[in-house]
Amino acid sequence: MALKVLTVDDSKTIRMIVKKAFKNYDCEMFEAENGVEGLATAAKVKPGLIVLDITMPVMNGIEMLGKLKEEPGLKDIPVIMLTAESGKDNVMQIVKMGVKDYMVKPFKGQDLIERVEKIMQLAPKPDEDEAENRANRYFSQVEDVAVLALPSKVTRPVTVEVESDLQAKLKEMAEAKMNKLVLDLCKVAETNVLLIKLIISTLQRCQTAKIAIRVVASAKQGEELKSFQETSDIPVVNTLAEAQTAL
Amino acid sequence: MSEINSLDLNEFITNAVSDVFDTMLSMEVESVAAGQPENYNGGHIVGTVSLAGKILGNLNLHVGEEFAMQITAAMLGMEMDEIDGSEEIHDVIGELCNMIGGDLKSRLCDYGLTCELSIPSITTGKELKIEPRGWDRREEYGFSSNQHTARVEVFMKIGN
Numbered sequence: 318m319a320l321k322v323l324t325v326d327d328s329k330t331i332r333m334i335v336k337k338a339f340k341n342y343d344c345e346m347f348e349a350e351n352g353v354e355g356l357a358t359a360a361k362v363k364p365g366l367i368v369l370d371i372t373m374p375v376m377n378g379i380e381m382l383g384k385l386k387e388e389p390g391l392k393d394i395p396v397i398m399l400t401a402e403s404g405k406d407n408v409m410q411i412v413k414m415g416v417k418d419y420m421v422k423p424f425k426g427q428d429l430i431e432r433v434e435k436i437m438q439l440a441p442k443p444d445e446d447e448a449e450n451r452a453n454r455y456f457s458q459v460e461d462v463a464v465l466a467l468p469s470k471v472t473r474p475v476t477v478e479v480e481s482d483l484q485a486k487l488k489e490m491a492e493a494k495m496n497k498l499v500l501d502l503c504k505v506a507e508t509n510v511l512l513i514k515l516i517i518s519t520l521q522r523c524q525t526a527k528i529a530i531r532v533v534a535s536a537k538q539g540e541e542l543k544s545f546q547e548t549s550d551i552p553v554v555n556t557l558a559e560a561q562t563a564l
Numbered sequence: 565m566s567e568i569n570s571l572d573l574n575e576f577i578t579n580a581v582s583d584v585f586d587t588m589l590s591m592e593v594e595s596v597a598a599g600q601p602e603n604y605n606g607g608h609i610v611g612t613v614s615l616a617g618k619i620l621g622n623l624n625l626h627v628g629e630e631f632a633m634q635i636t637a638a639m640l641g642m643e644m645d646e647i648d649g650s651e652e653i654h655d656v657i658g659e660l661c662n663m664i665g666g667d668l669k670s671r672l673c674d675y676g677l678t679c680e681l682s683i684p685s686i687t688t689g690k691e692l693k694i695e696p697r698g699w700d701r702r703e704e705y706g707f708s709s710n711q712h713t714a715r716v717e718v719f720m721k722i723g724n
Contacts, residue, residue, distance in 0.1 A: 327683065328659045329652065333640055372662065374683055401666020402681065404673035422663045423587035 319345040320439065321362055325355035325381065326370035326399065331422075335368050338426030343440040352376025356384055359391050366433065370399045371411075382414050395436050397429070455479055456486055459499075462561055463490060465519065466501040471512040479515060487526045497564045498523055499557060502534040508541040517547050531560035567677065568619070568701045568720050573668075577705050577716050580667035584660055589638040591709045598704040598715060604628035609653065610687040610694065611661030617679030619672055621720040624694060625661045631712035632657055650688070658684035664716065679723070 322344050324335045332348045339346060347362050349355040351373045359367060367385070371378040378398060386392045398411050398419040411419045418432045433439060455478070457464045463486060468475060490496065500519055505512060516532065523530040532553050534542065539553040554560050578595055585591045607629025615621040627635065636656040637644045647653065661684045669681045687694075696702055700721040707714045 328655055328662075330639060330655045330659045337641060372666075372681060372683055401663050402670045402673075403667065404670035406673055406678070407670065422666060423584045425587060 319343045320366060320437070321345050321347060321364040322366045322368065323347045323349065323355065323358055323362065323364040324368045325349045325352065325358075325373070325378065326368075327351055327373040328370070331370065331399065334426055335429065338429045339439075341442055342430075343442050350375075352378060352381030352384075355381050356388075356391075359385065359394065360388070363390070364394060366437065367394055367396045368399060368429070369396050369416075371407075372401065379410070379414065382416065386415060397432055397436075399424075455482055459557060459561070461495060462497040462499055462564060463495060464499045464501055464557065466503070467505050467512070467515070469504050469506040471505060471507075471509065471515060473511060476511050476515045480518060483519060483522060487522060487528065490528060491526060496528050497561075498528050498530045499560045499564070500530060500532045501557065502532065502538050505534075505538065508538060508545075513542075513545050513548055516542075516551070520551070529564050531563050533557055533560050567675070568722060571672070571675065573701075573703050573718055574705065576668055576671045577664070577703075577718065580664045581705070581707055581714075581716060583667070584663045585707075585709060588660070588663070589635060591635075591638060593707040593709045593714070596706040596708045596713060598706040604690075605630060607632075608689055608692050609657050610692070611654075611657040611684050612687065613661050613665035613684050614682040615665070615669060615672070615679045615720075616682070616723060617677070618723050619677040619679050619720055620723040621679075621699075621718065622696070623661065623665045623668060623719075624715075624717040625657065625664060626715040626717070627657060628712060629653075631710070631714065634710060634712065635660065654686040654688070658686055668718070 320343065322339055324332045326332050327350050336346050347358055347364060349358045353376045355369065369378045369382060382396060395417040398416045399422060400407060400411065400419060401422040403421040408419065417436045420429055420432060455465055455467065457466065465483065500516065520530060532551055533556065534553045536555060542548040542551060542553060554563060582593055585593045605628060609627050609629060609632045611625040613623050632653050633644050633647060636647050636653045639656045665681055669679060672679060696719045699719040703718045705716045
């Protein structure tokens, strides 16, 4: 789960610099312009980290930190203070208030990340393209019909991947109010038990999700499916166009 | 009064400006003679922070509009044509001023001249002039970078 990071600073510039610093990490960023907004946002989103400026209008960072420490549900959130003042008295005051660390401005985004990594591990941001490609490796879309095309060889890892992707796809289809799916077996070179089980589970899941489904297979595959008791009654068409019409 | 006059403000401000420009903007600055004629091409932006406590003071950072845009783009890691209006520029100049003022405040506090720092304010205009009055010490420092100049003014007097 993404780390929730709350930046409380009256300067949009600093909030942008902090946001950019975390851009390569799996973080969900939240912002507030002063201590009052910061406390409200912290109570609402329960961040895993707060980056808190000191000098702000309405309520400064020192006051916000004091109030944060009084709240049982918020007092343990790690806080890194930002300050433009590096004087001994200022630093001592910050340290005494129980912050995890502090940054003296000016600072680079990478300096902030290094401070954060001293107190918690930051996960790299998942590659969105890779995740999307992985999700779409078996699925495509033809007009209003989702097409699940199985690969030439259906192995156990493939069935695990397909079942996982199918679960996500059915949820996505429900949200998009789509209700037609084609199971395309044309690329499958060998009809084995794993394939039969996968066909059955796919049909059952579609039925549960109220998705209309048609199986597309070659004539030979159709004959082979008829030879298995579990798939003997499944209607099979030979082309995608036929399946679209039947749906 | 003598406490104020003994402060090496030149070193304080020069180090702070160099550090802020280098760290936040990756810009090198050079000290130049203050008071030389400046051409702001019509647009002049002044960031101000105030100090109040055992010492009272103001710090003004003067930049021209074009340099302010370069600074903003560098600070936010964007191109100049991506800058989203004057609000963004003012925020950046205010934040730079806060950092330079924050460093000055720290140096003053280390000398026992404890004081508080205000949040920054921005003044803009054409051919504007700030006329300070009633201060015990007034200093002005010039800096150049990327063929532009910035000017820092510091005004001080003993507080309560």
